[in-house]
Amino acid sequence: DSGVTQTPKHLITATGQRVTLRCSPRSGDLSVYWYQQSLDQGLQFLIQYYNGEERAKGNILERFSAQQFPDLHSELNLSSLELGDSALYFCASSVAEGVLETQYFGPGTRLLVL
Amino acid sequence: AQTVTQSQPEMSVQEAETVTLSCTYDTSENNYYLFWYKQPPSRQMILVIRQEAYKQQNATENRFSVNFQKAAKSFSLKISDSQLGDTAMYFCAFMRGNFNKFYFGSGTKLNVKP
Numbered sequence: 001d002s003g004v005t006q007t008p009k010h011l012i013t014a015t016g017q018r019v020t021l022r023c024s025p026r027s028g029d030l031s032v033y034w035y036q037q038s039l040d041q042g043l044q045f046l047i048q049y050y051n052g053e054e055r056a057k058g059n060i061l062e063r064f065s066a067q068q069f070p071d072l073h074s075e076l077n078l079s080s081l082e083l084g085d086s087a088l089y090f091c092a093s094s095v096a097e098g099v100l101e102t103q104y105f106g107p108g109t110r111l112l113v114l
Numbered sequence: 115a116q117t118v119t120q121s122q123p124e125m126s127v128q129e130a131e132t133v134t135l136s137c138t139y140d141t142s143e144n145n146y147y148l149f150w151y152k153q154p155p156s157r158q159m160i161l162v163i164r165q166e167a168y169k170q171q172n173a174t175e176n177r178f179s180v181n182f183q184k185a186a187k188s189f190s191l192k193i194s195d196s197q198l199g200d201t202a203m204y205f206c207a208f209m210r211g212n213f214n215k216f217y218f219g220s221g222t223k224l225n226v227k228p
Binding site: 092107 | 151156158160161164205207219220221
């Protein structure tokens with residue numbers, strides 16, 4: 001158990017809908033990262049927040065957005081969902097934002113878009 | 115752009131034997147970090163080992179060790195005394211020194227046979 005929690009574990013929804021994935025980092029960790037793992041794209045970095053501020057952006061679609069709240073939990077919002085958005089979404093956390101911070105991954109949220 | 119290549123989609127090894135997983139990367143950076151992550155059937159992502167590019171000494175963690183060849187941009191993972199619990203997908207990952215963007219390889223599925 002990494003100490004990172006993600007809810008829900010599973011999510012089934014329809015195309016065009018909007019969902020919110022939640023992540024609680026390990027106690028004391030200020031940095032949160034979001035990843036998408038799909039069959040055809042592999043593991044892709046989406047976005048990183050540090051202490052409430054966006055720090056780095058990866059291959060995140062405009063239909064997706066994220067934020068980190070004062071209590072340091074983070075939410076990833078996915079809107080206008082498409083079939084191709086079906087994937088495993090991981091959240092990871094680390095203590096700081098600097099170089100070489102070990103990232104601890106949560107168990108992931110499985111999203112299925114029908 | 116950074117790329118990470120894992121050329122072995124799938125490998126098998128007998129229990130107690132040694133196996134080496136390959137990873138190559140492409141970067142113009144001098145300051146970076148390399149990681150191996152393990153993803154068992156539970157789909158959790160677990161950090162196995164990491165290597166700082168500025169360190170010449172290869173990292174080791176118990177039965178796991180790396181062969182880091184900076185000039186060749188190669189970062190292979192050696193698993194000694196393979197155990198059934200090592201059965202998993204293994205991802206090689208690259209992180210630039212100044213940013214926390216991660217780049218992952220496509221993964222190698224390792225099957226440890228009894």
